[in-house]
Amino acid sequence: MTTDSILILGGVGFIGRHFVHYVVQNNLAQYVCVVDKVLPQTAYLSEAHKASFEKVEFRQGNLIHPASVANCFTKADGTEFDYVFNFAAETKYSQVSEVYQERIVQLSANCAKEAAKRKVKVFTCMSTAEIYDNDQGASTETSKVKPWTTIAKYKHRAEEELGKIEGLNLVVLRPSLVYGTGALLGLTPRLIIGRVYKHLNEEMKLLWSKDLKLNTVHVDDVVRATWHAAKWYVDTGKKPEDDTPFFNLADKQDTDQETINKHLRDIFGIETGYHGTVVSSFAKLNLDSVTEDVNEKHLAPWAELLKKADIHTSPLSPYLDEELLYNNALSVDGSKIERETGFSYSVPKLTKERLVEIIDDYKARNFWPAED
Structure with missing residues (x-):
């Protein structure tokens, strides 16, 4: 009706x-x-x-x-x-x-x-x-x-x-x-960072643990x-x-960091891991400086990828706000x-195909750099 x-x-x-x-x-x-x-x-x-x-x-x-x-x-x-x-x-x-x-x-x-x-x-x-x-x-x-x-x-x-x-x-x-499709926040920065690590040919390591809930x-x-x-x-x-x-x-999936990382490994062919208790504990006490380091690590390579692909305008950024790096479960x-x-x-669940849809949508609009 x-x-x-x-x-x-x-x-x-x-x-x-x-x-x-x-x-x-x-x-x-x-x-x-x-x-x-x-x-x-x-x-x-x-x-x-x-x-x-x-x-x-x-x-x-x-x-x-x-x-x-x-x-x-x-x-x-x-x-x-x-x-x-x-x-x-x-x-x-x-x-x-x-x-x-x-x-x-x-x-x-x-x-x-x-x-x-x-x-x-x-x-x-x-x-x-x-x-x-x-x-x-x-x-x-x-x-x-x-x-x-x-x-x-x-x-x-x-x-x-x-x-x-x-x-x-x-x-x-x-x-x-x-x-x-069209999301700038949420999982999209993780996809962008995954693309950056493919470009750098390095392992993508996250804070906290693989079972941190991100429903x-x-x-x-x-x-x-x-x-x-x-x-x-x-x-x-x-x-x-x-x-x-x-x-x-x-x-229905009860998504956690490892669920997402598995998809990033499959999509980009990269290795992923976690920094462990010592580094994560340090990060918890120095999150402002850690956030600055993280963003510095990702922003320049992403800009380089866009320039190489002749993309002059893109709403996408790997920038992560400090609040998004807290050890907070979303269950x-x-x-x-x-x-x-x-x-x-x-x-009912997060799949590789649904994440690729986001990337393909941005590629079609010339916001996402082609593969190396």
Whole structure:
């Protein structure tokens, strides 16, 4: 059944653009409006995503301003949107706290208040599974909260703020590490670094241990789950006064560092290993200098590879932020959404083929250097 109209906030970002494409390709809504501060023309969209954006209304807007939010929620014919999906948030690491407060917490609250005011049927918000305590087993939706990235800290604050808004029909999704074509973060820097080590003809050694959990979920399943959860909320007649549904998103594989390294070995023909307890303990105490050394090791060879391939512009970088090198496990139980809503994951595990898809997509757009 086609939903009348939907508003997608932050629709130009990685997950947002995949969601726009999913909605358009499956004809899920009669009217789709996408809002983002970034223009699609400057966002390195794939050809398939460009085609989908041509079939929706796009509005450029800065959602940290309540007046701008109100304008985004106003349709030309004066009627209201049925569903609102919020993917808008600051995603860059190492920003000052004021940036995250404004671009995650304040932005989310502004949009959610407007949705409540207009009695939107469902407001679906994208959070993160990095909010859970990393010292425990697979986190469920009721597990202890102890955010271990700054972004996660403010995502959780946003969740709390949204929970206080009266009359808001809210669904919150907490994905594990999201990967797929067009991703700049997540697993993509590891792929880039794997390519660098192939070029250097050296062993790629990682901090910590092979069994450090880095649970994953494919972007296709994230966007399918986003739509599915919203429809489930509306179709089951949930009300604002009901408990907010929180759903983790994670595939079946229980991915760890060795799962990923095995694929890197197969893809690039490189050796991989781990630095061991002594070096990792040193790194833990000197992470800022270690991060600097790591990035210095990778950035110059990557630039050399791009230059050699005559690639002048690429959004890709092997740069790793210090927060991404912490010894933090991302272990997530993503089964609740299946049990309670009937959702089913279409990509149950991370495969070599799915990682090669990311590389091939960037090669096709001349962002990734050909083989040596």
